[in-house]
Amino acid sequence: MQTALRTSLSETEFASRASFAPHARVVREERPMQISGLPLSIRGLRKSFGDNEVLRGIDLHIPAGQFVAIVGKSGCGKSTLLRLIAGLDKIDAGSISFGGDVQPEDIRVMFQEPRLLPWARVLANVEVGLGRDRASKDAHARAEKALTEVGLADKRDQWPSVLSGGQKQRVALGRALVSRPRVLAFDEPLGALDALTRISMQRLLERVWRDQGFTAILVTHDVAEAVALADRVLVIEEGRIAHDVTINVARPRQRGSAELAGLEGSILSHLLSADDRT
Amino acid sequence: MSLIDSIPLPRSLRLPRVDGLVQWIVPLAIIAIWQVASVTGFVPVRVLPAPSDVALAGWKLLLSGELVRNIWVSFWRASIGFLIGGSIGFAFGLANGLSQLSAKLTDTTLQMVRNVPHLALIPLVILWFGIDESAKLFLVALGVFFPIYLNTLHGIRTVDPQLIEMGRIYGMTDGELFRRVIFPGALPSIFVGIRFALGIMWLTLIVAETIAASSGLGYMAMQAREFMLIDVVVLSILIYALLGKLADSASRVLERLTLSWHPAFQKR
Numbered sequence: 001m002q003t004a005l006r007t008s009l010s011e012t013e014f015a016s017r018a019s020f021a022p023h024a025r026v027v028r029e030e031r032p033m034q035i036s037g038l039p040l041s042i043r044g045l046r047k048s049f050g051d052n053e054v055l056r057g058i059d060l061h062i063p064a065g066q067f068v069a070i071v072g073k074s075g076c077g078k079s080t081l082l083r084l085i086a087g088l089d090k091i092d093a094g095s096i097s098f099g100g101d102v103q104p105e106d107i108r109v110m111f112q113e114p115r116l117l118p119w120a121r122v123l124a125n126v127e128v129g130l131g132r133d134r135a136s137k138d139a140h141a142r143a144e145k146a147l148t149e150v151g152l153a154d155k156r157d158q159w160p161s162v163l164s165g166g167q168k169q170r171v172a173l174g175r176a177l178v179s180r181p182r183v184l185a186f187d188e189p190l191g192a193l194d195a196l197t198r199i200s201m202q203r204l205l206e207r208v209w210r211d212q213g214f215t216a217i218l219v220t221h222d223v224a225e226a227v228a229l230a231d232r233v234l235v236i237e238e239g240r241i242a243h244d245v246t247i248n249v250a251r252p253r254q255r256g257s258a259e260l261a262g263l264e265g266s267i268l269s270h271l272l273s274a275d276d277r278t
Numbered sequence: 279m280s281l282i283d284s285i286p287l288p289r290s291l292r293l294p295r296v297d298g299l300v301q302w303i304v305p306l307a308i309i310a311i312w313q314v315a316s317v318t319g320f321v322p323v324r325v326l327p328a329p330s331d332v333a334l335a336g337w338k339l340l341l342s343g344e345l346v347r348n349i350w351v352s353f354w355r356a357s358i359g360f361l362i363g364g365s366i367g368f369a370f371g372l373a374n375g376l377s378q379l380s381a382k383l384t385d386t387t388l389q390m391v392r393n394v395p396h397l398a399l400i401p402l403v404i405l406w407f408g409i410d411e412s413a414k415l416f417l418v419a420l421g422v423f424f425p426i427y428l429n430t431l432h433g434i435r436t437v438d439p440q441l442i443e444m445g446r447i448y449g450m451t452d453g454e455l456f457r458r459v460i461f462p463g464a465l466p467s468i469f470v471g472i473r474f475a476l477g478i479m480w481l482t483l484i485v486a487e488t489i490a491a492s493s494g495l496g497y498m499a500m501q502a503r504e505f506m507l508i509d510v511v512v513l514s515i516l517i518y519a520l521l522g523k524l525a526d527s528a529s530r531v532l533e534r535l536t537l538s539w540h541p542a543f544q545k546r
Contacts, residue, residue, distance in 0.1 A: 088447065104449050115444040119462040128458070131449040161541045175448075248365040 015217065036123055037065035037215035038098045038182040045094035047080055054080045054108050054238035067209055069226035073271065078219045079187055081176065085217060086185045105131040108181040114187045116160040122171055123156040126182035129175035146178035149208060166197035177208060182228040186218040202229055210238035227263045243270050305426055319517030330518065335509035349517065352483060352495040359418025361478050367423040373428025388427065397421045409490035414483065416519040421482040422475040429471025466540060469533045476525040480518060
């Protein structure tokens with residue numbers, strides 16, 4: 001009954017579910033075939049806190065399903081931009097549109113802190129991510145599926161306090177994924193993790209993005225992370241987009257390859273030259 | 279993983295059993311020393327009767343039914359007073375923690391009342407209620423109100439704002455936000471309030487019963503004093519100690535049941 005009512009969008013979801021088998025994944029190593037992401041258009045976006053003008057006119061178009069990384073020095077406004085996209089703060093001027101009707105469940109945010117409810121078991125924490133569907137009958141099943149995707153199915157009945165930092169962040173990712181979002185905003189989600197956990201989390205992020213095809217917006221201070229994961233890197237300086245760099249490197253990407261290192265170097269020099277000017 | 283799992287297991291098996299005995303070593307030792315001191319005449323019986331005499335007095339009162347009746351009356355007063363004062367304190371704590379308007383309206387008044395020692399109201403309370411039940415209930419409720427009010431308020435105000443923001447992002451309604459985030463977050467603090475309140479509950483009741491009552495443990499002790507029955511006086515004091523311990527244990531059990539998620543209550 002429920003499947004009959006589904007739109008074409010959910011059919012792509014079914015396809016991506018089916019492609020979970022490893023041999024099927026190999027076939028679509030190129031790009032996400034089915035795009036369930038939403039495009040994003042930002043026009044003349046401004047935001048200030050008191051006298052401090054944080055964003056001074058941002059114009060940006062992100063095609064559906066693109067992985068965009070936003071880098072910049074601390075205080076440049078990158079987190080503010082993300083919070084505005086996610087609808088957490090009010091816009092002073094300008095507009096953000098997603099090209100059509102948007103449900104609250106379509107846009108999800110992942111923060112630097114996992115923000116899990118310490119008094120809820122891991123599975124219940126993932127169920128929180130279902131939003132208005134929390135009360136539905138398949139809530140349990142959907143949450144379990146999301147937990148499996150982030151590789152923590154065996155931790156479903158644990159308290160968050162016994163998990164490691166990386167595991168907590170994976171639960172938070174499962175919670176963000178469980179409603180099948182079409183835009184996923186990451187606010188330095190790996191900033192507090194150790195180097196090895198970071199790398200395995202980056203692989204996980206890339207994998208779920210490729211499997212589900214949402215539009216990903218990643219704010220990070222780690223330029224190496226940005227070039228390793230994103231299709232496109234935006235450098236923000238003083239509340240404006242200073243550089244827009246396309247990363248045309250085939251996936252899966254080899255960490256530490258000369259190509260990525262070159263891109264990382266040129267973006268870093270952009271960031272540092274801005275430092276010299278001030 | 280298997281190594282980590284295997285280490286705490288023998289400890290958690292051993293600890294509770296030993297724990298249960300260890301905490302009673304000191305009280306039992308005190309009673310033993312006290313008994314020896316009384317029997318050898320080191321402590322005159324008129325000052326402090328031997329524990330065996332106190333136990334004997336307790337046995338006699340138990341047979342006559344007087345002891346059970348008085349304990350029951352005191353217990354009833356304590357719990358009803360606690361329920362009334364506690365629920366009003368909890369309600370105000372919730373209201374003032376959740377609503378700025380409510381806090382502005384009532385908090386200043388409550389803080390002023392809090393600074394009046396509630397036992398100072400005894401003369402007034404006797405004038406209002408006589409030595410009726412309501413006088414005791416009123417005093418207990420008043421004493422219990424403030425620790426529960428303050429700690430509920432504090433608990434709600436200190437719930438992690440990041441979790442509240444998370445709840446809102448994930449579309450929780452106000453009711454859900456309260457049930458899933460705010461209340462569980464405030465619960466540890468509320469329990470601190472409950473344990474403070476239990477102490478104040480007994481204190482208030484003892485004072486109220488010794489000053490103005492015609493039944494209850496405090497009354498029993500005052501009657502015994504008039505007839506120079508020092509063993510009964512000591513017995514009442516010991517029963518207060520036991521009841522206080524009982525109330526504290528009950529709140530600990532509740533704490534463990536509801537706060538099992540808290541790292542402080544795990545693997546103990």
